[in-house]
Amino acid sequence: MTSKFRTKKVEVSYGDKKAIRDISLDIEKNIITALIGPSGCGKSTFLRCLNRMNDVIENCSIKGSIHLDEQDIYGPDIDPVELRARVGMVFQKANPFPKSIFDNIAYGPRIHGLASNDSELKDIVHNSLEAIAVSPEVILMDEPCSALDPIATAKIEELMNELCESYTIIIVTHSMQQAARVSKKTAFFHLGDLIEYNDTDKIFTQPENQKTQDYITGRFG
Ligand SMILES: Nc1ncnc2c1ncn2[C@@H]1O[C@H](COP(=O)(O)OP(=O)(O)O)[C@@H](O)[C@H]1O
Numbered sequence: 001m002t003s004k005f006r007t008k009k010v011e012v013s014y015g016d017k018k019a020i021r022d023i024s025l026d027i028e029k030n031i032i033t034a035l036i037g038p039s040g041c042g043k044s045t046f047l048r049c050l051n052r053m054n055d056v057i058e059n060c061s062i063k064g065s066i067h068l069d070e071q072d073i074y075g076p077d078i079d080p081v082e083l084r085a086r087v088g089m090v091f092q093k094a095n096p097f098p099k100s101i102f103d104n105i106a107y108g109p110r111i112h113g114l115a116s117n118d119s120e121l122k123d124i125v126h127n128s129l130e131a132i133a134v135s136p137e138v139i140l141m142d143e144p145c146s147a148l149d150p151i152a153t154a155k156i157e158e159l160m161n162e163l164c165e166s167y168t169i170i171i172v173t174h175s176m177q178q179a180a181r182v183s184k185k186t187a188f189f190h191l192g193d194l195i196e197y198n199d200t201d202k203i204f205t206q207p208e209n210q211k212t213q214d215y216i217t218g219r220f221g
Pocket residue numbers: 014019037038039040041042043044045046057
């Protein structure tokens with residue numbers, strides 16, 4: 001496997017309160033990785049470390065190391081703005097992927113009748129995304145489907161599948177079904193700890209940790 005990100009002993013605090021601790025995991029290139037776990041376990045906090053979005057939160061401090069390809073993203077030669085162009089973020093709830101990116105790009109071809117069907121339309125959107133000057137290498141998605149109906153959700157999941165041929169995708173989701181459907185690897189967080197990280201199939205069929213087992217069978221969360 002080729003790692004896109006390597007994180008070692010990542011710890012994030014807000015003031016003197018630790019939100020996540022000792023998170024070491026490698027994110028594989030060109031696949032979809034899902035981050036799951038109950039609300040407040042640190043999924044968004046960890047995701048924000050990957051493009052230094054936590055930098056802009058007052059009181060937030062981070063320890064440990066994170067490498068993107070071979071580069072230390074917290075190193076002195078890193079420009080966080082350039083980093084965020086390479087590692088793009090799709091935000092929670094407020095008009096995420098479908099409307100802001102997909103539909104906007106699809107709007108032109110659609111009204112001009114350039115695409116005769118959905119699949120052609122997707123190709124056009126995909127090519128347009130690649131043509132954007134700051135085309136990201138990694139797409140971080142924080143609960144992108146939480147405000148969507150099942151049909152829109154299915155469209156996003158289909159699009160994610162296509163995009164991961166060219167991009168590395170990391171998705172935070174509160175839906176275990178979604179994680180199981182779209183991702184190849186899953187990381188399960190609980191109370192700021194990384195409990196288990198493995199192939200998605202393994203996590204949902206034969207988890208190694210009792211807490212993972214309890215979570216996926218709906219005993220808490
Ligand atoms: N901006 C912030 N300031 C203070 N505490 C925060 C902030 N963001 C998150 N936290 C705290 O950090 C912990 C992890 O939160 P978060 O990363 O949002 O979890 P999740 O995305 O899994 O729901 C929670 O206890 C939360 O209250």
